[in-house]
Amino acid sequence: MTSGFTGKILRVNLTNQTTSIINTKKYEEYAGGLGIGTAIFWDLAADKLPMDAFDPGNIVSIMGSPFSGTMVPSSGGRTEVTGIGPQSYPIGWHTRSNFGGRFSGELKYAGWDGVVIEGKASSPIWINIINDRVTFEDAGSLWGLDAWTTQEEIWREAIDKARFGERSATGDAYAAQRPAVLCIGLLGEVMAKDLGCLIHDKGNSAGQGGFGAVFGSKNLKAISVLGTRSIEIPVSDALLEARRWAHSMIRRPEDLIIHGTTTxxxxxxxxxxxxxxxxxxxxxxxxxxxxxxxxxxxxxxxxxxxxxxxxxxxxxxxxxxxxxxxxxxxxxxxxxxxxxxxxxxxxxxxxxxxxxxxxxxxxxxxxxxxxxxxxxxxxxxxxxxxxxxxxxxxxxxxxxxxxxxxxxxxxxxxxxxxxxGLLNFSYWGCPEHMYDPRTEIYWGYGSIIGERDINEHDLNDLLYWNPLTFFATGDFPVSAEETATICAEKLIPYVGDPFMLDFSEENMYSEHIAKLVAWHRHYTSFWKQSTLFCDWAWANIINVYSPNNRGMTPEGEPKFYNAVTNKNLSFADGMEIGRKIWNMRNAIWTLQGRHRDIVYYADYLYSVPYEGLYPQLTYINGKWDFTDVSGKCIDRTKFDEWKTKFYEIEGWDTSTGWPTRATLEGLGLKNVADLLESKGKLGG
Amino acid sequence: MTDLSEPTKELAARLLSRVSYDQRLLVQKFFQLTGALKIDIYSLEKAIEFLETCDRRYSPDDLLVRGSKVSIDYVDLNCLKNWIGFTLGDTELAEAMNTELGEGPKSRSIAVIGKYFITHVGPVRDLLKQRLKQCKEVVGGEARTQP
CATH class of the missing domain: 1.10.569.10 (Aldehyde Ferredoxin Oxidoreductase Protein, subunit A, domain 2)
Known part of the structure; x- marks a missing residue:
């Protein structure tokens, strides 16, 4: 293995219970996770869209990244799931979900960068992956079991009856650990669209999207993986140095002892x-x-x-x-x-x-x-x-x-x-995350312009939690002005525009905010959901334990990525790949029926003012401050105008919201433009 | 703190009862990762329980290092006063709260709102507790607050 990839993605056809190999090389530029999952979906299924989430043709990818199984901080254990999910309303969009634990690491140790699932088994099965050996096992006795019991049963079955902790023959090596199992519980089996999720180990779940229901529709109870190989880090010294760099910035010994480290x-x-x-x-x-x-x-x-x-x-x-x-x-x-x-x-x-x-x-x-x-x-x-x-x-x-x-x-x-507002499912039938679209506006915009509740806390921590701490401490950890200043320095490629962080009512429909939403979509599409840095840790824009409160972003992300892959990617390069992934996703949504006319929030957000207190960063009367921005609704007309500003920044057709040939070809996505055109869905 | 006069049996019973859905009071618990949780309060006793959690103080490390372990609890104290006066009908208590609260924050700055809240939440809670105690004494064992 070189450059952080094993070079192989396992493709599984459940209908005829066969496997094949996808060469990772073709997709390496996307790093992993969402990027590779989306690109593979495009290649295998885009021409068949629209399709239902429960259609056997739905392609579900479970992907790691070059970081999987490594000691890159807050990344090595993340796994990304992509495919059409049944949760969203009125259309089950192509979507994503993410879980922690050790699944993608174990996949890497087994020699796989990810798993791609298609088809539908005729009866319940589970997939047993031990290094290169992949078998389809009868899940009749597992169907009806909860997620924990299912894993316990598979642990017993998967490694030739060895007791836990014993070294067990796995074909070409020995293992003493439990396989990593991703499975569904009873709600997945009955294909509960909102609630059916994937569970791994005791407390990891890929919740959003309803991928547990998709597994249920495919009669797939679980995937178990056990690997006995090791991971070669091409630039291991650079990785150790990067960890030391991060460690010196973030670590405080007492935190490590008591609560784990923090930044x-x-x-x-x-x-x-x-x-x-x-x-x-x-x-x-x-x-x-x-x-x-x-x-x-x-x-x-x-x-x-x-x-x-x-x-x-x-x-x-x-x-x-x-x-x-x-x-x-x-x-x-x-x-x-x-x-x-x-x-x-x-x-x-x-x-x-x-x-x-x-x-x-x-x-x-x-x-x-x-x-x-x-x-x-x-x-x-x-x-x-x-x-x-x-x-x-x-x-x-x-x-x-x-x-x-x-x-x-x-x-x-x-x-x-x-x-x-009694039923506060704000966007695409997904529940309000309590970071309300009327107040924490980029969160809402990102969700409605996308396909699900974004659930990304990088900016949220700076803009919502930071000011709230005043109620318990009587002070702000980082002032409003400094927050705006640091963000303006770090939001590559849109540096130097602090008004991207002004959440006053006057600014909420501005081009500045459209730029922030674009930055966020591109950043998370690559750096978070493809390289698989954990949402709870990255982006690290402000960090009160680092010099001058400046966090690790944008230096940290490429520092780790290049150490593991031996590439020479800059932060801006990653942002551009994120833009490419984001455009591919919009092309998929377009083929599923997306049009700007259906991109609107639940009605209450336009008519019922936000009640209660809600702090955000604002620039009012020439002064940065943390301000209560509650009491407002979203203006329907202005939001519609804001969509136009956003589409212009993305280079999308402003009358439809569809991608254009110029933008797609500029990103190297001519094939995407061609298919959209053949389906009459290319933006003008 | 203002000494409140003994409530009538009727007022005490009302203050110990549960209001309807339309008369509920909105309060908020802010969490670092799950956001601003809105909670409906249906009785004076539950309002006091909530106020007890509002003036917890934490160090910056508690909030930044371990911040997600705690919540910041908040209710607009002037909304609470109006709920007491207009919805529960205890004008004397509302007036005493008004005296305690003085003028509300004159800015929407979180620093201003926060200082006002930190300063007043304790005294307001103590007033409400005084009233609840009176109510229970007046009604004796006849009534219990419903959640």
């Missing part, structure tokens, strides 16, 4: 540990190669190694019932992991159901008749009962298999509830 604002370790309520037990676990160890264990032994939304989705109900947090949150966390449930739609959807109950619309004998025990709302049991109803298709559970928005449509409530 300040854009980095964090540990999450949602409810320490106010009870103590956390040590036993941190990180994704492969990561220096954080951000996953903790709790005293009650629940929610161990769970993280982020799956650990926090039940905060609202828990606070409603108990006033503060208790261990029902952690118990609920384990429920979603076992069922293989995407926690974010559940997070927002549960509150929707509870509001309908409080309004007297949902409940026993009510207009939406259900025997859901709302007296248990706030307890883990409620979540379990609801998910069981969805799995069994009982009562409203059958409606909810299709997702909360589609269920509301069946109940005749969608129009009214999306108008009022």
């Amino acid at each position: 300040g604002i854009a980095h964090k370790s540990g999450y949602n540990d409810h320490e106010v309520q009870y103590t956390i037990r040590n036993g941190h676990q990180g994704c492969q190669g990561c220096h954080y160890g951000c996953r903790k264990s709790t005293q009650i032994g629940k929610a161990n190694k769970s993280q982020c939304v799956e650990k926090s989705f039940y905060y609202g109900p828990n606070v409603i019932k108990y006033g503060g947090f208790n261990n029902q949150i952690d118990k609920a966390s384990d429920v979603v992991q076992r069922y293989g449930a995407n926690a974010y739609p559940l997070n927002v959807g549960l509150m929707y159901l509870f509001k309908l109950y409080n309004m007297g619309i949902m409940g026993k004998g009510k207009a939406i008749d259900t025997d859901l025990p709302f007296e248990l709302f706030g307890d883990a049991k409620f979540v379990e009962i609801l998910l069981e109803k969805i799995v069994k298709g009982e009562g409203i559970g059958l409606d909810l298999r299709d997702g909360f928005v589609r269920a509301a449509e069946k109940w005749g409530r969608k129009e009214e509830d999306m108008q009022s």
Whole structure:
């Protein structure tokens, strides 16, 4: 292996249970993850679009990157999933999801840069990858098992019955570790569009998009991989030097000991540990190669190694019932992991159901008749009962298999509830992330111009959390003016424009903000979702533990990439590849039916002002400040005009939002332009 | 802190009861990664429980290094005053809050709003606690707050 790639991508046809090899070389420029996944989808399936997510022709890629299995900080264990997902509404867009753990590293050790899945098995199967040996195994006995039990069963089966820890013959080598398994729980099996997600190990999940439901539609219960090879780093000294460089900037010994390391604002370790309520037990676990160890264990032994939304989705109900947090949150966390449930739609959807109950619309004998025990709302049991109803298709559970928005449509409530904001699924039927499009505007723009909730926290930490800390400390870690100044220095290729960071109402429909959204889409398309730097760590724009508060971006990303690949890529080069990937994605959406006329938010965002407090960075009356920007809606007309500005920056057709030949050919995508033209979908 | 007069049995019962969906109070819990969670409050007692969490103080490291372990809890104190006065109908308590709160923040700057909130949330919470205690004494064992 050279340049960080094994050179092989495993292509699996489930219909006839055959495998073949895709040469990675053709796709190397995209690094991995989203880039390679999108390019392969284009080559294999774009001419067949539009197609449904559950069409056997849907191509799902599970990709690593050159970083996979290495010690590049906050990257070595990330895996990206791409394909058509059923979650979004009204069209299931080609989309992406990402999970941590060790799957892509194990793939690399087995000799593969990724796996591409197509077709549909005639009965439930799982795929067993041990180095070069790939077999299709009967999953009849696994179908109906939860995600954890499934993995335990596969661990027992995959390596010739060896007990855990024993060295086991794997064909050409020995292994003593468990295979890395990516599987679905019961919600994937019943093809729950919002909720069916992929689970790996105890607490890693690819939630958004509904890829668990896609696995279910393909009768694919799991993929197991075990590798016994090693990874050659072409410039290993450079990698070690890069780590030392990062380490000296970010590391504080006491953090390493107590909480894992951190890099300040854009980095964090540990999450949602409810320490106010009870103590956390040590036993941190990180994704492969990561220096954080951000996953903790709790005293009650629940929610161990769970993280982020799956650990926090039940905060609202828990606070409603108990006033503060208790261990029902952690118990609920384990429920979603076992069922293989995407926690974010559940997070927002549960509150929707509870509001309908409080309004007297949902409940026993009510207009939406259900025997859901709302007296248990706030307890883990409620979540379990609801998910069981969805799995069994009982009562409203059958409606909810299709997702909360589609269920509301069946109940005749969608129009009214999306108008009022009761059903706050903001963009493409995806739930509001609580970084509201009316206030944290680039987040909303990125989501609606794209295809899903972006769920990218790099800028968000600077603009939202940084000012909020004032309420607890009486000061800002980094001032408003310095935040704007540093960002303006670092947002290559749009350097020198601090007004890209002005989120005042006067500026929210400006070309400056369009540039910021373009920067964000291009950055994340390559540096985050293709090279697979972790969202919680990168971009590292501001860093209170580094000199002058300047974080590792834009030096850090290419420093690590070049060390692992022996290439000479600049940060700007990566941004350009990101733009290329972003254009390819827009071409796919175009073939799926995208047009600027359908690019609009849920109605409530145009008519109901944001209620509450919301801090953002603003430039008002000649002064940078962190300001409460709540109380506003999105202006429908101005947003439409903003789309034109954005399309102009991207070089897309402003009347349709479709890519143009000039832009595509400028990016080396003539073949994409040709296909769009043949389908009558090329922008003029 | 203002000494409140003893509430009537009727007022006490009302303050201990649960308001309807349309009369709920909005509060916010801000998290580093999951965003600004909005929570509906349906009773005085739940409002006080929430206020108890509002004046927690953290070091910068708590928030930046371990920030995601904590939430910043916030309610607009003047909205709370109006909810007490107009929705729950306790004009005396609302007036006492008004005296405590003085003029609201005159700017939308987070620094101004934050200082105002930090300064006033404790005294306001103590006023509400005084009232809740009175209500429970007046009603005795007859009523319990519903969540």
